[in-house]
Amino acid sequence: MTFQKPMSIRFIRAVLGGLIPSRLRPASCITRAVASKTHSTVQAGPFRNMRYVGQSYWSPYIPKLLGIYERELSGCIEEATCFPLQSVVDIGAAEGYYAVGLALRMPQVRVIAFEMEPSAQLLIRELARLNGVESRVAIEGVCTSRSLSASLDEGGKTLVICDAEGAEAVLLDPIRIPALMACPILVELHDHVISGLSQEIRDRFTETHDITHIVESRRDRSEFPYRTLYTTVFPSYADWAVSEIRRHGAAWYWMCPRTTNKAA
Numbered sequence: 001m002t003f004q005k006p007m008s009i010r011f012i013r014a015v016l017g018g019l020i021p022s023r024l025r026p027a028s029c030i031t032r033a034v035a036s037k038t039h040s041t042v043q044a045g046p047f048r049n050m051r052y053v054g055q056s057y058w059s060p061y062i063p064k065l066l067g068i069y070e071r072e073l074s075g076c077i078e079e080a081t082c083f084p085l086q087s088v089v090d091i092g093a094a095e096g097y098y099a100v101g102l103a104l105r106m107p108q109v110r111v112i113a114f115e116m117e118p119s120a121q122l123l124i125r126e127l128a129r130l131n132g133v134e135s136r137v138a139i140e141g142v143c144t145s146r147s148l149s150a151s152l153d154e155g156g157k158t159l160v161i162c163d164a165e166g167a168e169a170v171l172l173d174p175i176r177i178p179a180l181m182a183c184p185i186l187v188e189l190h191d192h193v194i195s196g197l198s199q200e201i202r203d204r205f206t207e208t209h210d211i212t213h214i215v216e217s218r219r220d221r222s223e224f225p226y227r228t229l230y231t232t233v234f235p236s237y238a239d240w241a242v243s244e245i246r247r248h249g250a251a252w253y254w255m256c257p258r259t260t261n262k263a264a
Helices: 009-019 027-036 061-067 069-079 096-104 118-130 145-151 179-183 197-205 229-233 236-242
Strands: 087-093 110-112 137-138 159-161 185-188 209-215 251-259
Touching: 027 061, 027 229, 027 236, 061 236, 069 096, 069 159, 069 185, 087 096, 087 145, 096 110, 096 137, 096 159, 110 145, 110 197, 118 137, 118 185, 197 209, 197 251, 229 236
Parallel strands: 087 110, 087 159, 110 137, 159 185
Antiparallel strands: 185 251, 209 251
């Protein structure tokens, strides 16, 4: 005996999308509810209490307000704040979650946020202003090997964060940019863009860095802390609210140079 499967959230969205004005659709209503309940402020994680802009750029918004966005990296961020850093370079900064968050956490550092999209650059600028760190966050466009090299401290006092959709194949090259051999690096891996890229990155840094491979963990609707009409009637919307909507999953390397000394 077979049973008909319940309507998928995709089908429900399609139906509602044709009947309901955009501002009353589930995603809009849930997002507004979360922004209201959190006062557009990050609720947990390494950037707790960071005031946030009204949208994200090509990444999920609600998990950032909840403080669970890329939660697998929280330990890396906490460890990085213990290093005697002078600067942070964020490649592919989007709207500035890490660039501004780290500027808040480490008031001694200057942050260079590389982001090629003008609309995202505007969001970085607004996020930095909201949090009073605009004087320490420089916004640059496309990151090249030359601009990255010029941004690094030769003594390894620069944290590099890289989410470059495969461009790490060119940028994270310690032969071309020797200063990388002394820098702590957190890089999102994109083997679905370039096959075997993660192994290539590991091979480049295995002699100079201790490398931790981090894999995205499963999200659960129980992590959504608020009750809304849509998540009550259709609990699968709570799954959507906490998800990071990655087709290929996510993985990162946290690479710490063996010569790095933590701050006392």
